[in-house]
Amino acid sequence: MSRTHHTGRTRRSTRPIGRRTPNYLAGVGVLLWLCLVALPLYVMLGASVQSRAEYGKGGPLSFPGSFTFSNYAQDFSNGFGRYFLNTVVVTASVVGIVLLLVPPLAFAIVRNRGRATSSVFRLFLLGLAIPAQAVIVPMFYVISKAGLYDNLIGVILPTAAFALPVCTLILTGTMRDITDELFEAMAIDGASTRRVFFQLVVPLSKSGIATVVVFSALQAWNGFLFPLVLTQSEETKVLTLGLYNFQTQYGIDIPGLLAAVVLSTLPVLLVYLFARRALVQGLMGVGGK
Amino acid sequence: MKSDMAAAPGTVSGAAAGAPRKRPDGRTGVSRPGVGWALPAALFFGLFAIVPLVLVAVLSLTRWGGLGAPEFAGFDNWVTLFHDPVMIKSLWLSVLLTGLGVLVQTPLSILLGVWAAGPQRNRAVLSAVFFVPLLLSATAVSVLWRALLDPNFGVPAQARWLFGDGNLLGDRTGAIGVLVLVSAWQFTPLHALIYQGATRAIPEVLYQAAAIDGAGTVRQFFHITLPQLRNSIITSVILMVVGGLTTFDTVLILTQGGPGTDTTISAYYMYTKAFKSFDFGAGAAIALLLVVVATVISLVVVRVSGYDKMAGTKDGLS
Numbered sequence: 143m144s145r146t147h148h149t150g151r152t153r154r155s156t157r158p159i160g161r162r163t164p165n166y167l168a169g170v171g172v173l174l175w176l177c178l179v180a181l182p183l184y185v186m187l188g189a190s191v192q193s194r195a196e197y198g199k200g201g202p203l204s205f206p207g208s209f210t211f212s213n214y215a216q217d218f219s220n221g222f223g224r225y226f227l228n229t230v231v232v233t234a235s236v237v238g239i240v241l242l243l244v245p246p247l248a249f250a251i252v253r254n255r256g257r258a259t260s261s262v263f264r265l266f267l268l269g270l271a272i273p274a275q276a277v278i279v280p281m282f283y284v285i286s287k288a289g290l291y292d293n294l295i296g297v298i299l300p301t302a303a304f305a306l307p308v309c310t311l312i313l314t315g316t317m318r319d320i321t322d323e324l325f326e327a328m329a330i331d332g333a334s335t336r337r338v339f340f341q342l343v344v345p346l347s348k349s350g351i352a353t354v355v356v357f358s359a360l361q362a363w364n365g366f367l368f369p370l371v372l373t374q375s376e377e378t379k380v381l382t383l384g385l386y387n388f389q390t391q392y393g394i395d396i397p398g399l400l401a402a403v404v405l406s407t408l409p410v411l412l413v414y415l416f417a418r419r420a421l422v423q424g425l426m427g428v429g430g431k
Numbered sequence: 432m433k434s435d436m437a438a439a440p441g442t443v444s445g446a447a448a449g450a451p452r453k454r455p456d457g458r459t460g461v462s463r464p465g466v467g468w469a470l471p472a473a474l475f476f477g478l479f480a481i482v483p484l485v486l487v488a489v490l491s492l493t494r495w496g497g498l499g500a501p502e503f504a505g506f507d508n509w510v511t512l513f514h515d516p517v518m519i520k521s522l523w524l525s526v527l528l529t530g531l532g533v534l535v536q537t538p539l540s541i542l543l544g545v546w547a548a549g550p551q552r553n554r555a556v557l558s559a560v561f562f563v564p565l566l567l568s569a570t571a572v573s574v575l576w577r578a579l580l581d582p583n584f585g586v587p588a589q590a591r592w593l594f595g596d597g598n599l600l601g602d603r604t605g606a607i608g609v610l611v612l613v614s615a616w617q618f619t620p621l622h623a624l625i626y627q628g629a630t631r632a633i634p635e636v637l638y639q640a641a642a643i644d645g646a647g648t649v650r651q652f653f654h655i656t657l658p659q660l661r662n663s664i665i666t667s668v669i670l671m672v673v674g675g676l677t678t679f680d681t682v683l684i685l686t687q688g689g690p691g692t693d694t695t696i697s698a699y700y701m702y703t704k705a706f707k708s709f710d711f712g713a714g715a716a717i718a719l720l721l722v723v724v725a726t727v728i729s730l731v732v733v734r735v736s737g738y739d740k741m742a743g744t745k746d747g748l749s
Contacts, residue, residue, distance in 0.1 A: 201589045243472035250468035258466045262473045275677040276722045279715045280486035303479030335462045364568030382570040410566045
């Protein structure tokens, strides 16, 4: 992005230096990668709209001759509707908790320069380095002692906690860009801390908040580990766990299985279509940046 | 509002004196949030992330079958682990898979990222497609690839000339290869994205100067782009190391650690110990070991590369 801005300002003749001839080698490499990326996605979509008999005859690479949504319908009646709903509940709750906790925290970190807040910040930075895999055993202990085993709340709480460090990092970054002058202007108006927060900080951090929402939603939607070890019954199953179970039980029903994969991914793909920028930034959050 | 702002710098002290909420420490009178604003998040995080992290150390010194109370067992779990051939092998396998992941994904993602950083419109469109694997959950990716590679109903059945009996996951080399391939398929876009951002931050002037000196695209890549991406390479490698050592879903769904224990990496071994054999003490010990190994490797990467001594350039973990 920044490059196009720069070049826009310099004289046009200097722009395409070194890039005048198309890079054929890169073109070939990129086409190869495109095949590798697109082939599984093609098989996924193609197989999910074929009947089992047709898939068995034509194999994974054949183009679907007749479209059918029976695989999807069958998945829904096999419990995927329920799993879908559970995943929606988990995702919405995780986003809610994150939205409740992170903006005030980031506000305190950026504006209160006391020692206590900076140690809190350091705690969260340390948290960046803790992989969820490292704590599933004690998490199982804590959640079962709290009586939340096999309860969606028991999945929501740790998932939200593990989304906090990256979200905090993203939002403190955004809030640091708010200039001191604006805070001083609010102070002259005699604004309380609460008013500063709701009328200045939150409106000016909208892009950061959007990123945080997308990041935490993605973490919750795609989360597998916590549901795997903290739930067991059909009523609390989320989509990822449903997929895993489907695979171990009816792994040979490939069209049904792949329809389920599409179902589990569809909402994320829709968000990607309509809000790509926020999603990409949210994903970069995965990289701890 | 506008006149207030214009007057602000000169009249700060006067305004502050008149402001109703002057704080004892604030010279400017800007009301600053108290620690209370950070407290709910800190408590929540402490309870669900820091407490478990401490507990993992405590539990590693106990014997616990999942019910009742854990019993103190001293260093029994640790002694057993270090005499457990599967454990030793799993550590070696974790390092092998992580190393292969770094070797495969780093060049690929640098090339893709630098390519995607170009201003051409078709690159932006294709990058959007390349990005899709990252949107899928690791579970979905693994299930998808497992279906693709199914020896009877998948791609290998269509291309016997290439895959032989088609049971790619049936032998050690094949299983490891599939795990490396699937991780690369999913995570190369993430790292490419890191490199794309970093490449766009490289000042255009450097390329213009090089072009005037007669350097072609290839030389520009090796003498400008690559050195400028140094910090990003370190960031990305650390992410790959931590991610690789904790890879779990992929192994659980694609290979279940098999054939035999040939892909039982430590993270997966931890899961089976704790949640299949109900030996939670041993599971906790493996978990702690993994955290320590990942931290040590990350620190070594930072030290060896001299990352900690670099005056912060724009990218990197800031």
